[in-house]
Amino acid sequence: MPTIIEPFRIKSVEPITMTTRQEREGYLRAAHFNLFLIRARDVLIDLLTDSGTGAMSAAQWAGIMRGDESYAGADSFYRFHDRLHEITGFDHILPTHQGRASERILFEIMGGEGKVVPNNTHFDTTLANVEHSGARAVNLPIEEGRDPRSRHPFKGNMDVVALETLITETGAEHIPLVMLTVTNNSGGGQPVSLGNIRAVREVCDRHGLPLFLDACRFAENAWFIKQREEGQQDRSVAEIVREMFDLCDGATISAKKDGMVNMGGVLLMRDPALFEKATNLLILTEGYVTYGGLSGRDLEAMAQGFKEVLREDYLRYRIRSTAYLGERLLQMGVQIIEPPGGHAIYVDAGALCPHIPAEQFPGQAVVCALYREGGVRACEIGSVMFGTHAAGDAAGGAGGADAGPAMELVRLAIPRRVYTQSHIDYVLEVFEEVLKHRDSIRGMRIVEAPAALRHFTAKFAEV
Numbered sequence: 114m115p116t117i118i119e120p121f122r123i124k125s126v127e128p129i130t131m132t133t134r135q136e137r138e139g140y141l142r143a144a145h146f147n148l149f150l151i152r153a154r155d156v157l158i159d160l161l162t163d164s165g166t167g168a169m170s171a172a173q174w175a176g177i178m179r180g181d182e183s184y185a186g187a188d189s190f191y192r193f194h195d196r197l198h199e200i201t202g203f204d205h206i207l208p209t210h211q212g213r214a215s216e217r218i219l220f221e222i223m224g225g226e227g228k229v230v231p232n233n234t235h236f237d238t239t240l241a242n243v244e245h246s247g248a249r250a251v252n253l254p255i256e257e258g259r260d261p262r263s264r265h266p267f268k269g270n271m272d273v274v275a276l277e278t279l280i281t282e283t284g285a286e287h288i289p290l291v292m293l294t295v296t297n298n299s300g301g302g303q304p305v306s307l308g309n310i311r312a313v314r315e316v317c318d319r320h321g322l323p324l325f326l327d328a329c330r331f332a333e334n335a336w337f338i339k340q341r342e343e344g345q346q347d348r349s350v351a352e353i354v355r356e357m358f359d360l361c362d363g364a365t366i367s368a369k370k371d372g373m374v375n376m377g378g379v380l381l382m383r384d385p386a387l388f389e390k391a392t393n394l395l396i397l398t399e400g401y402v403t404y405g406g407l408s409g410r411d412l413e414a415m416a417q418g419f420k421e422v423l424r425e426d427y428l429r430y431r432i433r434s435t436a437y438l439g440e441r442l443l444q445m446g447v448q449i450i451e452p453p454g455g456h457a458i459y460v461d462a463g464a465l466c467p468h469i470p471a472e473q474f475p476g477q478a479v480v481c482a483l484y485r486e487g488g489v490r491a492c493e494i495g496s497v498m499f500g501t502h503a504a505g506d507a508a509g510g511a512g513g514a515d516a517g518p519a520m521e522l523v524r525l526a527i528p529r530r531v532y533t534q535s536h537i538d539y540v541l542e543v544f545e546e547v548l549k550h551r552d553s554i555r556g557m558r559i560v561e562a563p564a565a566l567r568h569f570t571a572k573f574a575e576v
């Protein structure tokens with residue numbers, strides 16, 4: 114059958130509050146045209162982020178009840194540990210409360226003044242944690258990864274030649290680790306090929322450097338490998354995932370993405386000495402090793418979520434539904450970062466509203482137009498977010514230091530298992546309406562903004 118259906122039935126529903134255009138106009142003004150300041154109940158379709166916004170399964174909710182809340186040695190920890198071991202092959206596994214907690218522990222141990230950390234593209238919290246340790250973060254995406262129109266199948270890849278050059282120029286002794294983000298979130302949710310991971314591994318081996326994965330979307334990445342990489346079609350996603358992890362010495366994971374939970378994270382390591390340091394820091398700042406700042410029930414939900422995310426019918430639906438939104442927008446004449454990524458579509462707001470100059474924040478203007486027209490909440494990733502230094506994006510955005518040419522983007526992130534095709538069709542209709550009167554969309558000016566992370570709290574007015 115050509116139609117790829119949602120591979121689940123809906124057992125529990127959460128009502129969406131319908132609002133009128135007039136009501137939304139009022140909410141928009143009350144929120145000073147900043148969608149972070151709008152109450153979630155006043156949003157019809159919330160595409161702000163795919164982080165921690167997914168729907169858990171019946172089996173995950175059952176796990177919540179089964180959660181063992183013992184301080185030490187809880188059964189839930191062992192179920193979490195065994196699942197992660199089964200999927201990744203790692204023996205040293207720590208739970209953390211979310212991805213950035215894993216990053217903070219990793220870079221407190223391995224980062225520091227004078228060090229340099231290469232990555233295909235650092236995610237914002239990763240960048241912030243590398244810099245917080247005193248180290249310098251360097252992004253090394255392939256050339257095609259910087260070109261929004263390139264349809265390269267693995268636009269998330271690292272430039273291996275640039276990596277070799279960086280190591281030679283910097284000296285391997287100043288590089289504590291090499292990192293690969295799968296999928297490359299800040300590069301548009303684009304995948305990294307197995308061939309590229311192997312090539313990076315080979316460079317690391319030659320220089321005696323450890324390779325870590327930022328593996329938030331490891332399953333989505335493995336699905337792209339199965340679909341697009343030569344010779345991978347007959348392997349299971351689980352096998353591909355296992356090879357990805359076999360190629361590295363450690364990983365940080367935010368379970369709020371492919372872990373299919375609302376809160377949680379993981380830190381994986383092979384080196385026992387490093388693991389001991391991480392363990393001590395975890396106990397100091399997160400919690401004891403068998404819960405890491407989480408409840409037993411959270412570990413239970415993760416153990417189940419990491420299993421469900423590897424189901425190929427789920428991944429087929431997941432990646433297809435994101436592509437569906439992207440391809441339809443392209444047909445409509447809306448320019449996006451091509452090809453569609455795994456978890457989000459990035460709309461080129463600069464191209465949509467060429468009459469709005471960058472200093473009048475075209476991304477913010479489009480985000481407001483989408484909300485006003487149909488109650489759709491998207492995320493600006495452009496001059497508001499990156500117009501000042503020290504921009505971060507705790508909502509899981511794109512950009513960051515040398516992430517490519519400055520673009521005025523609007524990200525539509527798709528929460529996992531939350532919206533059906535008719536919700537996405539509705540979003541497309543909202544876009545159609547916005548397109549009709551795009552010439553009348555007005556630019557924005559900032560009325561009030563904090564020095565850092567201004568996208569969360571800045572107040573705007575229409576120009």
Ligand SMILES: *Cc1c(COP(=O)(O)O)cnc(C)c1O
Nearest residue numbers: 211212213236238298329367509
């Ligand atoms: C979300 C994300 C993180 C940070 O995880 P949190 O759970 O939000 O702290 C790190 N790296 C990537 C690629 C992410 O998408």
